[in-house]
Amino acid sequence: MSLSKNKIKYIQSLKDKKNRMEHGTFVAEGLKTVSDLLCSCHCQLIAGLPEAIKQINLPENVEEIVLATEDELKKATFFKTPPPIIGVFYQPTANIVDLDLKTNLVLALDGIQDPGNLGTIVRLADWFGIEHIFCSDDSADIYQPKAVQSTMGAIARVKICYVNLFDFLSEKTGIPIYGTFLEGKNIYQTPLAGHGVVVMGNEGNGIRPDVQSLISEKLYIPNYPPHRPTSESLNVAVATAIVCSEFRRR
Amino acid sequence: MSLSKNKIKYIQSLKDKKNRMEHGTFVAEGLKTVSDLLCSCHCQLIAGLPEAIKQINLPENVEEIVLATEDELKKATFFKTPPPIIGVFYQPTANIVDLDLKTNLVLALDGIQDPGNLGTIVRLADWFGIEHIFCSDDSADIYQPKAVQSTMGAIARVKICYVNLFDFLSEKTGIPIYGTFLEGKNIYQTPLAGHGVVVMGNEGNGIRPDVQSLISEKLYIPNYPPHRPTSESLNVAVATAIVCSEFRRR
Numbered sequence: 001m002s003l004s005k006n007k008i009k010y011i012q013s014l015k016d017k018k019n020r021m022e023h024g025t026f027v028a029e030g031l032k033t034v035s036d037l038l039c040s041c042h043c044q045l046i047a048g049l050p051e052a053i054k055q056i057n058l059p060e061n062v063e064e065i066v067l068a069t070e071d072e073l074k075k076a077t078f079f080k081t082p083p084p085i086i087g088v089f090y091q092p093t094a095n096i097v098d099l100d101l102k103t104n105l106v107l108a109l110d111g112i113q114d115p116g117n118l119g120t121i122v123r124l125a126d127w128f129g130i131e132h133i134f135c136s137d138d139s140a141d142i143y144q145p146k147a148v149q150s151t152m153g154a155i156a157r158v159k160i161c162y163v164n165l166f167d168f169l170s171e172k173t174g175i176p177i178y179g180t181f182l183e184g185k186n187i188y189q190t191p192l193a194g195h196g197v198v199v200m201g202n203e204g205n206g207i208r209p210d211v212q213s214l215i216s217e218k219l220y221i222p223n224y225p226p227h228r229p230t231s232e233s234l235n236v237a238v239a240t241a242i243v244c245s246e247f248r249r250r
Numbered sequence: 251m252s253l254s255k256n257k258i259k260y261i262q263s264l265k266d267k268k269n270r271m272e273h274g275t276f277v278a279e280g281l282k283t284v285s286d287l288l289c290s291c292h293c294q295l296i297a298g299l300p301e302a303i304k305q306i307n308l309p310e311n312v313e314e315i316v317l318a319t320e321d322e323l324k325k326a327t328f329f330k331t332p333p334p335i336i337g338v339f340y341q342p343t344a345n346i347v348d349l350d351l352k353t354n355l356v357l358a359l360d361g362i363q364d365p366g367n368l369g370t371i372v373r374l375a376d377w378f379g380i381e382h383i384f385c386s387d388d389s390a391d392i393y394q395p396k397a398v399q400s401t402m403g404a405i406a407r408v409k410i411c412y413v414n415l416f417d418f419l420s421e422k423t424g425i426p427i428y429g430t431f432l433e434g435k436n437i438y439q440t441p442l443a444g445h446g447v448v449v450m451g452n453e454g455n456g457i458r459p460d461v462q463s464l465i466s467e468k469l470y471i472p473n474y475p476p477h478r479p480t481s482e483s484l485n486v487a488v489a490t491a492i493v494c495s496e497f498r499r500r
Contacts, residue, residue, distance in 0.1 A: 032482075116366065124488050126481045129474040154481045188499045224379040224498040231376045231404045232282075234491070238374050241488040242495045248474040249438045 003068040026143035029083040036153030041089040048085030078145035094159040106132040111202035119150020120237040126154035128244040136165040184218035253318040276393035279333040286403030291339040298335030328395035344409040356382040361452035369400020370487040376404035378494040386415040434468035
């Protein structure tokens with residue numbers, strides 16, 4: 001059995017958010033990401049080279065498995081280099097009922113636009129044991145091919161929810177809400193609780209004013225040496241990494 | 251005067267490394283990056299909308315200034331959204347004669363392939379006051395459009411040299427050479443000198459064995475909580491950021 005033209009067309013159609021929403025599915029490519037997702041997501045379709053399929057632990061919840069040729073994978077892939085395996089997975093519905101922000105640390109992303117940044121943040125959240133990310137409704141879609149790829153499989157372990165961020169944070173009374181600002185306190189010298197919400201803002205505009213008003217702890221990553229002319233800011237994934245590292249170091 | 255077809259063709263030709271090498275030039279786009287570069291690099295050509303040209307402090311070393319239309323900039327840009335201004339700059343020849351590694355901290359990049367990662371590393375190096383980056387000869391070219399863009403202007407302040415990394419590091423006797431490894435020492439608990447070389451490796455393969463053999467201090471960024479199943483690694487720009495933050499925090 002081979003990867004039919006119709007299936008290639010279906011996979012390619014999932015490049016568009018509209019189609020991903022309609023089908024409730026998304027595409028993952030490569031052995032690592034597909035393997036990781038098979039542990040956590042219901043799988044609609046696996047298409048791969050015979051030797052790649054052999055390397056994968058196939059659980060029972062895979063609806064269809066198709067052996068594909070390199071040429072077929074080349075037509076189906078979203079990237080320049082075709083992967084040995086492609087999977088179509090159902091988007092998980094994040095269950096956040098039992099999340100206690102008095103003991104857990106979570107990230108909130110306010111309008112992150114670049115899918116590579118979003119995927120990289122999911123990957124580093126996974127590294128630092130942050131299991132929930134709340135994205136404002138206008139953030140990049142984590143199921144976009146480039147975002148999925150950038151997570152390097154972490155998308156299988158981190159729960160990602162799209163919410164009205166202002167409403168979400170408004171309900172979190174008594175919980176520390178952190179954000180980074182040029183006028184914030186030196187993060188290296190500020191006590192940090194091991195729990196609460198860390199808000200990171202859009203690449204160009206930072207955190208929106210209404211969300212800013214809900215932040216209880218303003219932090220700053222100092223440049224070095226202080227007052228030296230330098231870049232105006234750090235890349236958002238880089239800044240998120242430094243903040244998470246500071247929380248987990250202590 | 252407008253941006254001629256020939257000049258657009260010339261700018262577009264600089265997408266290729268071969269042409270950049272031949273002319274010794276590279277392209278920067280956008281007000282921030284162009285402004286920053288005008289402070290440090292000799293400029294061959296500035297093309298921009300009249301209102302953008304007005305916003306720029308034009309030093310005397312600009313060889314040619316051309317008013318352009320949006321349509322012309324659309325044809326000249328490497329990106330989806332045309333910038334208000336484009337500059338062609340001469341590649342600086344990094345002067346590293348007076349670099350003392352007994353007082354300075356520098357980065358060495360072993361085969362970084364992604365231009366976005368490279369640019370992001372230059373930007374964060376600038377933030378943390380690291381003024382020199384040594385790249386192995388096979389690393390991505392910092393003058394590639396996507397890399398220039400990712401530096402957000404930091405390319406104007408950080409000196410970047412392409413070297414034979416093994417030879418370069420071999421000569422650095424008595425200097426601490428750091429690298430990150432899964433079997434390294436917990437970076438949060440390891441004393442770090444404020445000087446020396448931090449080596450970061452290729453996205454997929456890490457640091458090459460011959461370069462590894464020259465590393466005197468193996469570090470590890472611990473995941474959290476320890477021994478939890480997690481991502482196998484961090485994105486290289488993210489890992490570089492955490493290492494630099496740890497050096498500068500102390």
